[in-house]
Amino acid sequence: MKLTKVALLCTAAVLAAGAVHAQEKVMIGEPSWPGAKIMANLIGQVIETRLGGEVGYAPGANAVIFEAMDGGRGDIDVHPDVWLPNQSSFTDKFVDGAGTVSLSDGAYEGRSGFCVPNYMVEKHNISSVFDLATPEGQELFDTNGDGKGEIWVGASGWASTNVHLVKSRDYGIDTFLEPTTEDEAVFYARLKDAIAAEQGVVFYCYKPHYVHALYPVTILEEPEYDAAAYNIKTPDEDANWFENSSIMTGDEVKTVRVAHSNSLEERNPAAASFLTAIDMSADELSKLTYEVVVQGGEIEAVVSSWIAENGDIVDGWLGLN
Helix, strand or coil: CHHHHHHHHHHHHHHHHHHHHHCCCEEEEECCCHHHHHHHHHHHHHHHHCCCCCEEEEECCHHHHHHHHHHCCCCCCEEEEEEECCCHHHHHHHHHHCCCEEECCCCEEEEEEEEEEHHHHHHHCCCEHHHCCCHHHHHHCCCCCCCCEEEECCCCCCHHHHHHHHHHHHCCHHHCEEEECCCHHHHHHHHHHHHHCCCCCCEEEEECCCHHHHCCEEECECCCCCHHHEECCCCCCCCCHHHHCEECCCCCCEEEEEEEECCHHHHCHHHHHHHHHCCCCHHHHHHHHHHHHHCCCCHHHHHHHHHHHCHHHHHHHCCCC
């Protein structure tokens, strides 16, 4: 009897040791943009509070995070915000090629284009980019009284600004609306005043972004993405980039997923299962970004409140419903 009890105790000890090993610490990469920081913290809090695991955070660029996940040593185990096809060079190499990294089944859409406040849609039937390229559009979006409308295409230096400068030309918009490239903070101050006065205003936007939680806005319709009609040069590769670029199509809709090192399948299978199933929405992430960036909330507190209020969603990620 005593030997049996000893054997059972030894077996329990071995199983406990195995359980500890199975819950190895998860290191979460933390890229620089707000949405990625929020997603990193959300993943970390779920692992800590719902799976009883331990996490750490490692700031880094995309290349660093993917190389570390490929290594599988636990230096960095998770990329919280993989934009595709933007980062497809990494997924081609490590997901499809080496097979050392996996992507979540769930994803949210990343979209970009031109936005107007909803009252421009409801009161003036502005729903398409081609509604801007008209004499009526010119009058509606003339906020400074110079006889020509304005369209904010982004801040100077953004890659997306060059894209939308080309779009403004090729859609015929810049005949009626003058593209502007003031600093984002300057434009958003102007946007606040314009919306308060229900003036015509149109601007470059993307989703998820806090503007969609801050104001009721609509992304204008564009022709469906067509790679053959989307040709953008960069100033680095072509001194005449503007003249030699042409775009007559909307941007490609992005798919944003979570990536994790396949080494977690053995090192922390519960975390790996959760990371495969996570399925955040762009609208929810826009709200969280608004609370952090605009309202000044601490990321940890904002994320903790969201988890508490969205238990059913988190349960779904954990396979509990």
